[in-house]
Amino acid sequence: MNFDRKELSNVQLLDLYKRLLKPRLIEEKMLILLRQGKVSKWFSGIGQEAISVGITAALDKDEYILPMHRNLGVFTGRDIPLHRLFSQWQGKKTGFTKGRDRSFHFGTQEFKIIGMISHLGPQMGVADGIALANKLKRNGKVTAVFTGEGATSEGDFHEALNIAAVWDLPVLFVIENNGYGLSTPTNEQYRCENLADKGIGYGMESHIIDGNNILEVFTKISELKASLAENPRPVLLEFKTFRMRGHEEASGTKYVPQELMDMWAIKDPISNYREYLQNISVLSDEEDEKITKAIKKEIDENWAITQAEPDITASLEEELGDVYKPYDFEEVKPSDKVENIRVVDAISNALRQSMERHENLVIMGQDIAEYGGAFKITDGFVEQFGKERVRNTPICESAVVSAGMGLSINGHKAVVEMQFADFVSTGFNPIVNLLAKQHYRWNEKADVVVRMPCGGGTQAGPFHSQTNEAWFTKTPGLKVVYPAFPYDVKGLLNTAINDPNPVMFFEHKQLYRSVYQDVPTDYYTIPFGKATLLKEGTQVTIICFGAGVHWALETLGRHPEISADLIDLRTLQPLDTETIFASVKKTNRVVILQEDTMFGGIASDISAMIMEQCFEHLDAPVKRVGSLESAIPFVKALEDQYLPKERFEITLLELLKY
DSSP states (O other): OOOOOTTOOHHHHHHHHHHHHHHHHHHHHHHHHHHTTSSSOOOOOTTOHHHHHHHHHHSOTTSOEEOOTTOHHHHHHTTOOHHHHHHHHTTOTTSSSTTSSOTTOOEETTTTEEOOOTTOTHHHHHHHHHHHHHHHHTOOOOEEEEEETGGGGSHHHHHHHHHHHHHTOOEEEEEEEOSBSSSOBGGGTOOSSOGGGHHHHTTOEEEEEETTOHHHHHHHHHHHHHHHHHSOOOEEEEEEOOOOSOSSGGGOSTTSOHHHHHHHHTTOHHHHHHHHHHHTTSOOHHHHHHHHHHHHHHHHHHHHHHHHSOOOOOOHHHHHHTSSOOOOOOOOOOOSOEEEEEHHHHHHHHHHHHHHHOTTEEEEETTOSTTOOTTSTTTTHHHHHOTTTEEEOOSOHHHHHHHHHHHHHTTOEEEEEOSSGGGGGGGHHIIIIIIHHHHHHHSOOOOEEEEEEEOSSSOOOTTSOOOOTHHHHTSTTOEEEOOOSHHHHHHHHHHHHHSSSOEEEEEEGGGTTTOEEEEESSOOOOOTTOOEEEEOOSSEEEEEOTHHHHHHHHHHHHOTTOOEEEEEOOEEESOOHHHHHHHHHHHSOEEEEEEEESTTSHHHHHHHHHHHHHGGGOSSOOEEEEEOSSOOOSSHHHHHHHSSHHHHHHHHHHHHHO
């Protein structure tokens, strides 16, 4: 192995050795503890430490790194107290996730490290968002994100690279090509000769680096860091290395040919670097022994601290209290000055006034810049706020949502527009597995609003007409808002943007230009979890939201003899159960109307809650009305049959006769 010290001093050379040795010695300790049954699982990075160590040493302490589960050198390189790492692995309270996640599935703002989730891919989009925030701040900072050669086959990898290239984001995309996925060799994973070649397709600079040569890693990253500060751009880096242990210890390495193991053992990054330092008289045997003893002593002392820490005691209040980041609603009362506007205008007004109120707010979506979006909601925004904050995105919902998370991590707010709510399926993973779980896992906010133009009645067919709120109402950590009137749309969207938790904001397309209302011209907010009682009566409670509210109003207009409480939920998570239960206890009959298909919809949960909490007050069965159990069709006659509008009227009248 050829080492080139360039202009590095003896002190720097020795420092890199200490950084390189520490994760190896920790791993050796963990492997012993694993065999003793004192550690439950371990993902080894033995043989590829030089990548983590070299990159971390080259970056500033305040530059974000997004590692994987075998990048221990990143964490030790940021000087995290070892007992906190050990407590994290052992599920102790002083770890980073309060026992809620294991291994390196965590982040820490204190040390500017953002760990991965098991789905791997989204963290590359998160790196895009962090880098975008750095670029908006013009601070010259670089972001490094790790992935393995296996994850380069994921769609998120390609989406993230494409976004970074299009937006000239200062991201170092680090591929640790260690030969295998779990057991799948590289020749069964991709056909290009080198993964660095993938950069060509994105117009991206790329390099191949010896991942076992600490000096080559450190000096190349140092050069790139200086260059990216002057000329922000993404760089794809393929580090050739090898994983000397199994995917995790239980996997073993029997699938690896012995000659391959022998070849890479000769290239061990630590023994070769140690020999180099000894040959140039920077490291003596005595000094090496002294360094090793000091690190082992530190490991043992910190392991003892973790062992002395009591096991976690479950607290129901704490568990539920950490699902969402606490948020003190900021009430801004509306002014007396109003204008008669549509739903689409209310959305636009809220976004515009929120952009003025929050200078760190960035809006992202397909065609939202000069074109103004598919529904012209952001028309004129570029002229007022500029293209840095109003960003057209490529068609890659997953990476854009992840980028929203990255913006949030690095001090910004993000609004992501799904061109149609149906398209959220390609961004589903980062919403339900990243945004929703982030605060619960490691106390990090996800200050992202996902706008969801949804619903039928416009003959748009199966891929542009779904109302898919049930995909998200069952996911703890998400807030779900679904207003029906311009006044509510504006106030609730302002609140959604203020709230540091992830919010799915549903906007029914059929209401965009058909519903008018007097709406205050100034900025105002409306609290989540407060339904509106649109009509009061004594015979029946009608619970609905979205377009269903207007269908119910039309039905009651045709039947003035019906005395009904009409509840517009407005927000589905949190849900105003207090208003629901109070009304049911008064009227003793209830019908729940949703546009979504019946099975598994939110109406089912509301019905179950009413049965549990109000059973003795009911004079009739709880009725639910929803769309047909099929995809939503295109032709008007078929769509009318699919939607529950007419069936609602029939059900309501039958219920009153019960």
